[in-house]
Amino acid sequence: MPLMPEDMQKFFSPRSIAFVGVSRSAGRFGGLSFLTKYKEAGYAGGLYPINPKADHILGIKAWPDLESLPETPDLAMVAVAADKVPEVVVACARGGIRHIHLLTSGFDELGGEKGRLMKARLVAVCRENDVLLIGPNCMGPYRPASRLTAWGAIPGLAGPLGIISQSGGMTQRLTEYAASLGLGVEKAVSVGNGSVLDALDFLEAFGQDPAIRVIGMYLESVADGRRLMDLARGIGRTKPIVVIKGGQTEAGARTAASHTGALAGSRAIWEAVMRQANMISVETLDEWLDTLMIFAHIPAPASEKVFIIGGGGGSSVIYGDTCERAGLRVPPLSAQTMQALRQLTPEAGSIAGNPLDHWQVFSDAPYLARLIDLAEQDPGIGLILVDRLIARTAFHMDVTFDPTPDTLALLQQRSGTKPLVFVVDSEGGDPDLAARGAAVRALFGTAGYAVFPGIVRAARAIRRHTRYHEKRSRMI
Amino acid sequence: MPLMPEDMQKFFSPRSIAFVGVSRSAGRFGGLSFLTKYKEAGYAGGLYPINPKADHILGIKAWPDLESLPETPDLAMVAVAADKVPEVVVACARGGIRHIHLLTSGFDELGGEKGRLMKARLVAVCRENDVLLIGPNCMGPYRPASRLTAWGAIPGLAGPLGIISQSGGMTQRLTEYAASLGLGVEKAVSVGNGSVLDALDFLEAFGQDPAIRVIGMYLESVADGRRLMDLARGIGRTKPIVVIKGGQTEAGARTAASHTGALAGSRAIWEAVMRQANMISVETLDEWLDTLMIFAHIPAPASEKVFIIGGGGGSSVIYGDTCERAGLRVPPLSAQTMQALRQLTPEAGSIAGNPLDHWQVFSDAPYLARLIDLAEQDPGIGLILVDRLIARTAFHMDVTFDPTPDTLALLQQRSGTKPLVFVVDSEGGDPDLAARGAAVRALFGTAGYAVFPGIVRAARAIRRHTRYHEKRSRMI
Numbered sequence: 042m043p044l045m046p047e048d049m050q051k052f053f054s055p056r057s058i059a060f061v062g063v064s065r066s067a068g069r070f071g072g073l074s075f076l077t078k079y080k081e082a083g084y085a086g087g088l089y090p091i092n093p094k095a096d097h098i099l100g101i102k103a104w105p106d107l108e109s110l111p112e113t114p115d116l117a118m119v120a121v122a123a124d125k126v127p128e129v130v131v132a133c134a135r136g137g138i139r140h141i142h143l144l145t146s147g148f149d150e151l152g153g154e155k156g157r158l159m160k161a162r163l164v165a166v167c168r169e170n171d172v173l174l175i176g177p178n179c180m181g182p183y184r185p186a187s188r189l190t191a192w193g194a195i196p197g198l199a200g201p202l203g204i205i206s207q208s209g210g211m212t213q214r215l216t217e218y219a220a221s222l223g224l225g226v227e228k229a230v231s232v233g234n235g236s237v238l239d240a241l242d243f244l245e246a247f248g249q250d251p252a253i254r255v256i257g258m259y260l261e262s263v264a265d266g267r268r269l270m271d272l273a274r275g276i277g278r279t280k281p282i283v284v285i286k287g288g289q290t291e292a293g294a295r296t297a298a299s300h301t302g303a304l305a306g307s308r309a310i311w312e313a314v315m316r317q318a319n320m321i322s323v324e325t326l327d328e329w330l331d332t333l334m335i336f337a338h339i340p341a342p343a344s345e346k347v348f349i350i351g352g353g354g355g356s357s358v359i360y361g362d363t364c365e366r367a368g369l370r371v372p373p374l375s376a377q378t379m380q381a382l383r384q385l386t387p388e389a390g391s392i393a394g395n396p397l398d399h400w401q402v403f404s405d406a407p408y409l410a411r412l413i414d415l416a417e418q419d420p421g422i423g424l425i426l427v428d429r430l431i432a433r434t435a436f437h438m439d440v441t442f443d444p445t446p447d448t449l450a451l452l453q454q455r456s457g458t459k460p461l462v463f464v465v466d467s468e469g470g471d472p473d474l475a476a477r478g479a480a481v482r483a484l485f486g487t488a489g490y491a492v493f494p495g496i497v498r499a500a501r502a503i504r505r506h507t508r509y510h511e512k513r514s515r516m517i
Numbered sequence: 518m519p520l521m522p523e524d525m526q527k528f529f530s531p532r533s534i535a536f537v538g539v540s541r542s543a544g545r546f547g548g549l550s551f552l553t554k555y556k557e558a559g560y561a562g563g564l565y566p567i568n569p570k571a572d573h574i575l576g577i578k579a580w581p582d583l584e585s586l587p588e589t590p591d592l593a594m595v596a597v598a599a600d601k602v603p604e605v606v607v608a609c610a611r612g613g614i615r616h617i618h619l620l621t622s623g624f625d626e627l628g629g630e631k632g633r634l635m636k637a638r639l640v641a642v643c644r645e646n647d648v649l650l651i652g653p654n655c656m657g658p659y660r661p662a663s664r665l666t667a668w669g670a671i672p673g674l675a676g677p678l679g680i681i682s683q684s685g686g687m688t689q690r691l692t693e694y695a696a697s698l699g700l701g702v703e704k705a706v707s708v709g710n711g712s713v714l715d716a717l718d719f720l721e722a723f724g725q726d727p728a729i730r731v732i733g734m735y736l737e738s739v740a741d742g743r744r745l746m747d748l749a750r751g752i753g754r755t756k757p758i759v760v761i762k763g764g765q766t767e768a769g770a771r772t773a774a775s776h777t778g779a780l781a782g783s784r785a786i787w788e789a790v791m792r793q794a795n796m797i798s799v800e801t802l803d804e805w806l807d808t809l810m811i812f813a814h815i816p817a818p819a820s821e822k823v824f825i826i827g828g829g830g831g832s833s834v835i836y837g838d839t840c841e842r843a844g845l846r847v848p849p850l851s852a853q854t855m856q857a858l859r860q861l862t863p864e865a866g867s868i869a870g871n872p873l874d875h876w877q878v879f880s881d882a883p884y885l886a887r888l889i890d891l892a893e894q895d896p897g898i899g900l901i902l903v904d905r906l907i908a909r910t911a912f913h914m915d916v917t918f919d920p921t922p923d924t925l926a927l928l929q930q931r932s933g934t935k936p937l938v939f940v941v942d943s944e945g946g947d948p949d950l951a952a953r954g955a956a957v958r959a960l961f962g963t964a965g966y967a968v969f970p971g972i973v974r975a976a977r978a979i980r981r982h983t984r985y986h987e988k989r990s991r992m993i
Contacts, residue, residue: 208831214945221946259831285835292837292847292871299868300830324842325835325973327944354776355684355735359761359801361768366800371768392775395768467951468803468970469690470697470959475943476952483946494944497801 042238044246048173051140053184053228055115057087059107059138061129062120062145065095071144072120073098078191085188089114107136116140118181123147123159126177127166134170143176149234149302150178156302160236167237178301179233180209183216185226193217193229200225201337203253205243207232207261207301208287211326215257218330221479223487224337227252234301241268248276255336257329258284261297266314273318278516281336281509283321285329286311319512321505331493331502338491339460342510344423345369347503348416349396351428351464352403357396360428360496367500368508371395378419385411395422403430406447410455417457426499428464429481445481449488463492464499518714520722524649527616529660529704531591533563535583535614537605538596538621541571547620548596549574554667561664565590583612592616594657599623599635602653603642610646619652625710625778626654632778636712643713654777655709656685659692661702669693669705676701677813679729681719683708683737683777684763687802691733694806697955699963700813703728710777717744724752731812733805734760737773742790749794754992757812757985759797761805762787795988797981807969807978814967815936818986820899821845823979824892825872827904827940828879833872836904836972843976844984847871854895861887871898879906882923886931893933902975904940905957919953921960928964939968940975 044052058079063072076090076099090098093105104110107117117138119129123145133141149160167174175181183190183204185197192209193216202219206212209231216226227250230243240260247253256276263269273282288297289308315322323329347369349360361371374382374395382393385408392398402409409427416425429445452461463485467478478494485492493499520528534555539548552566552575566574569581580586583593593614595605599621609617625636643650651657659666659680661673668685669692678695682688685707692702703726706719716736723729732752739745749758764773765784791798799805823845825836837847850858850871858869861884868874878885885903892901905921928937939961943954954970961968969975 206831208829208834210829211831211835217947218945261834287831287834287838290838290841290847292841293834295849296830296834296837296868296870296872296874299870300834300874325839325971327971327973353684353686354772355682355687355763356802358684358737358763358769358772358776359687361772362763362766363801365766365768371766373771392772394772394775396772398772398776469694470955470962471693472952472955472959475955476948479946479948479951483948486946495801495803497803 042173042242044173044238044242048140049246049250051115052142052175052182052230053189054187055086055140055189057089057112057114059089059091059110059114059117060120061091061107061117061133063090063092063098065092065098072118075118075120075144075191076101078195079189082190082196083188087112087114107132107138110136113137116142118142118144120144123177127162130163130166130172130174131170134172139172141172141174141176142179142181143174144179144181145176146178148177148236150299152298152302160234160302164236172237174237175230176233177236180212180231183212183226183229183231192231193226194220198223198225200227201252201254202226202229202257202333203247203250203255204229204257205232205240205247206230206259207235207240208259209233211259211285214326215330218326219333221483222334222492223483223489224334239264241265241272244269244272244276244282248272248280254280254340255333256280256282257333258282259287259329260284261287261301266310270314270318273320277319278513281321283323283329283332283336284315285323285325286315319509319516321509323505327498328501331498332505334486335462335491335502335506338489339506342514343460343503343507345504345507346372346421346423347426348374348419348422348424349426349428350402350409350412350416351396352398352400352430354392354398356428357392357398361396363496364426364500367497368504369500372421375419375421378415381415402427404444406444406451409448410451413455413457413461417459422459424460424462424503426462426464426503428466428496429485430466443481445484449484452488461490462499462503463490464494464496465492466495468494518649518718520649520714520718524616525722525726527591528618528651528658528706529665530663531562531616531665533565533588533590533592535565535567535586535590535593536596537567537583537593537609539566539568539574541568541574548594551594551596551620551667552577554671555665558666558672559664563588563590583608583614586612589613592618594618594620596620599653603638606639606642606648606650607646610648615648617648617650617652618655618657619650620655620657621652622654624653624712626775628774628778636710636778640712648713650713651706652709653712656688656707659688659702659705659707668707669702670696674699674701676703677728677730678702678705678733678809679723679726679731680705680733681708681716681723682706682735683711683716684735685709687735687761690802691806694802695809698810698959698968700810715740717741717748720745720748720752720758724748724756730756730816731809732756732758733809734758735763735805736760737763737777742786746790746794749796753795754989757797759799759805759808759812760791761799761801762791795985795992797985799981803974804977807974808981810962811938811967811978811982814965815982818990819936819979819983821980821983822848822897822899823902824850824895824898824900825902825904826878826885826888826892827872828874828876828906830868830874832904833868833874837872839972840902840976843973844980845976848897851895851897854891857891878903880920882920882927885924886927889931889933889937893935898935900936900938900979902938902940902979904942904972905961906942919957921957925960925964937966938975938979939966940970940972941968942971944970
């Protein structure tokens with residue numbers, strides 16, 4: 042069902058929202074949770090809780106029914122019991138509300154005859170009443186720019202991502218993770234069982250949305266594989282589409298059936314569809330975030346020839362191995378670069394080469410900036426990967442200051458164009474170190490750099506980026 | 518060169534240490550760094566800095582030369598310039614010191630004719646004088662129980678691991694990481710270029726060391742592949758040997774040559790040796806730690822049939838997929854278990870099954886304990902994997918307390934025997950969350966549970982464990 046710009050407006054920038062199925066007192070998860078969070082997020086439109094037994098809920102005037110509202114809300118957020126849903130859909134339609142977010146679960150994900158009937162009844166009542174419904178069994182729309190953020194990062198951060206998901210939890214965590222790295226979301230939608238509007242309806246709409254540059258999807262099933270392929274082929278030419286396909290194994294598929302009623306389909310078919318449409322396939326939340334981030338921060342095609350700047354002999358060996366195993370190249374540097382590098386690095390205890398091993402990079406921002414300049418001029422290098430170990434992990438160095446602000450200040454003056462990627466690996470058990478690493482990553486991310494907590498994640502994300510662009514250039 | 522128990526004693530539990538090449542004032546990395554750190558760690562033996570120009574160094578009496586010492590030290594830590602090393606070796610031998618840790622670099626890792634000659638001269642002088650030398654270009658011995666901890670975790674934690682490494686940096690980070698998770702080291706040794714004593718000499722000795730239960734190696738090269746295979750086959754029958762082989766790609770091998778002078782050898786040969794000797798192959802520091810930890814905490818063979826307890830529909834799907842992709846099985850539960858589970862989980866918004874999806878596991882320790890009991894009685898389940906999301910990441914839950922202490926207290930009363938593995942995934946950008954996650958992992962680790970910061974790492978570590986035991990049972 043194609044979504045018109047007006048429909049997107051009503052779902053993601055509603056002027057007012059009615060809440061149907063909102064209890065007076067907190068307890069179970071439901072409409073009140075959403076009302077609370079929309080208020081907390083600073084959503085500025087009208088909030089209309091419907092409850093015939095209450096005058097006010099959370100200090101907001103409550104209304105006995107939809108008919109008594111002073112205006113027609115753009116959106117209804119519905120959380121009544123599953124068997125009451127059809128009559129609420131009819132009431133919404135009568136009141137002029139065509140756009141519904143249905144939180145309630147207990148439809149096809151139950152399985153069996155009961156689940157099938159519940160779904161059929163819901164779909165029929167929406168069709169008969171010309172209602173566009175997100176759900177059931179889902180968290181619905183999310184848009185930081187509208188402060189429409191009852192879930193996920195609250196109030197969230199606006200940015201270039203568009204997220205479409207059959208899992209509210211995965212999207213919640215993704216938006217939180219991205220926001221804390223300075224990466225924002227234009228629109229996200231948790232579609233749940235996708236019984237009326239499904240993931241592909243939103244994919245089509247996001248493809249036309251100029252504010253969305255990179256699309257992420259979490260899918261458990263798709264009713265129409267041909268439509269997915271057609272849409273992805275068209276949209277993927279200008280916007281990378283990064284997909285986690287859940288339910289690719291026996292256990293995953295069994296769980297997906299209970300989660301969103303999805304019949305997950307065979308892995309082989311999925312992989313073929315993904316490949317032919319140049320969608321980028323990832324397997325975990327971390328990979329999803331990493332890949333969305335690298336496409337958001339490095340829009341142009343980048344070369345797979347990486348210069349690794351870091352320190353530690355063993356680390357350098359492993360970093361080189363990891364990048365090449367991931368399908369990147371870590372080529373020898375040009376004679377000219379090597380000559381300049383040898384001036385800058387002592388013979389013993391360091392390794393002038395690619396990877397470059399010299400502890401000084403961890404504490405000396407101007408030195409790091411010189412190395413980056415050298416790489417910029419080496420024609421054999423296309424991308425610069427900096428291992429930015431945080432200070433206290435460097436052995437026997439009495440460094441307590443954080444060189445990150447100096448580094449970022451110097452980088453702002455940089456005239457080079459080769460993409461820079463940072464690794465800040467603070468995993469090592471120590472809580473203080475873990476917190477400092479996360480803080481340093483946030484600084485790099487907010488400054489617009491792709492930043493990763495480990496070399497494996499960095500190398501694989503870079504490779505997904507280069508592979509997408511290689512393939513796109515062949516497809517165009 | 519076989520190491521006798523007496524040699525191991527002198528290297529790892531020396532009664533006194535002479536420092537040759539120790540400057541009066543801090544600055545460059547060298548003997549003074551080690552003297553400082555041994556003192557700081559609380560090493561209780563004699564410390565003898567040799568320096569003819571100083572009365573005291575760091576408040577410790579200095580001696581003009583080795584001959585003037587009041588006793589014969591068990592160990593000499595040597596950090597003089599590379600060209601002075603041979604004469605120092607001779608002086609040590611004359612003074613009755615047969616055990617040397619040589620920090621100095623500038624030998625075969627330089628490459629070329631110069632490097633080759635430097636190495637040959639060093640090896641010859643050690644042979645002629647019957648000297649056992651660790652190095653050159655290395656951090657030497659490390660043993661928390663002796664407070665012989667100038668590098669790595671200081672003063673470190675004693676435990677079941679034995680680490681042999683051609684990289685000081687990798688070992689330093691591993692010991693720190695392990696210590697912060699409550700996992701200790703019996704002995705570690707950074708062998709550097711391994712010119713006199715090499716990694717295999719220590720492998721042989723660690724194989725006979727009753728305090729070492731699990732062995733970790735970081736190798737860039739081995740001079741004698743046949744000896745490695747013979748040793749590993751024998752030792753691997755009772756002690757798992759977890760190996761990172763650095764330099765398996767072109768870039769890695771090039772760097773390894775500059776790092777420790779290693780000729781890394783072909784990847785195919787390495788893999789064959791590893792497989793035939795049932796060594797466990799890992800590729801990164803994280804995998805090294807994860808695998809050492811799971812073998813340390815789960816000594817007996819475990820089944821690959823995993824019950825996953827966690828929450829979130831999407832997470833459950835991805836967890837199931839991840840485990841099965843890693844080669845584990847996530848089987849359906851028995852009818853009896855399912856019947857009991859359905860009593861414990863609501864129909865809507867949760868999934869009674871494997872994986873089990875119910876948010877309550879994150880906040881309710883007695884509920885989690887009941888689930889673990891159920892899994893204990895299910896004959897189709899061999900290992901229990903608990904996704905212990907830390908409280909504030911659970912959506913819309915007003916949980917600010919940390920259920921970890923309650924959980925650990927309940928687990929202490931547990932009579933079951935199936936291994937328990939925890940995942941505490943706090944990666945998500947937020948520094949506070951990262952710190953809290955690390956703290957929770959430390960609690961589980963210290964209590965003796967294998968604990969991981971993500972499902973992928975957990976699943977792969979479990980699979981390495983089951984594969985080692987499957988293979989061992991066929992080999993015996």
